Amino acid sequence: MALKDVLNKFKTISSIDLAVLVDSDGMQIENYNRGNLDVDEISGVASTGLQISEALGGATERGETRQAVLEYAGGTIILEPVTGDVMLVVVSSDPRSIGKIRYLSKRYKSDLVGALNGQ
Numbered sequence: 001m002a003l004k005d006v007l008n009k010f011k012t013i014s015s016i017d018l019a020v021l022v023d024s025d026g027m028q029i030e031n032y033n034r035g036n037l038d039v040d041e042i043s044g045v046a047s048t049g050l051q052i053s054e055a056l057g058g059a060t061e062r063g064e065t066r067q068a069v070l071e072y073a074g075g076t077i078i079l080e081p082v083t084g085d086v087m088l089v090v091v092s093s094d095p096r097s098i099g100k101i102r103y104l105s106k107r108y109k110s111d112l113v114g115a116l117n118g119q
Contacts, residue, residue, distance in 0.1 A: 001111055003116065004030055006112050009104065009108055010032055010090065013092070015092045015093045016032075016097070016101065017033070017035035017037055018089070019088065019090045020033070020042065020089045021082065021089075021116075022043040022086065022087050022088075028043040037091060042091065046089040049070070050079050053065040067079070071098075074093065075091065075094060075095055076097065077090070078098070082113060083116060086116060088105055088109075090105065
């Protein structure tokens with residue numbers, strides 16, 4: 001399955017504005033974008049956000065980040081490492097959709113890894 005096809009599965013949640021795969025340098029690999037969001041800017045900032053999460057996990061002896069959930073007045077952003085060099089960033093306009101997003105990200109993680117590896 002192609003990366004775009006896997007990311008398009010996030011369309012099932014109407015509040016998701018963006019699902020993007022980002023490399024460790026903050027460059028987007030592939031995305032599903034419903035809104036008018038600046039994918040390049042978000043990708044760069046998200047890369048730094050995951051680095052901060054990793055540093056906090058190390059400083060508090062909690063281990064590697066499995067998923068970072070950021071809640072804002074206008075929605076939610078989820079950062080999830082997919083491989084050692086790639087993360088999934090999901091931007092939603094509805095903070096109540098956290099559970100659904102977490103479910104989808106776990107459900108399709110192996111599909112994302114397979115698509116990244118060309119399988």
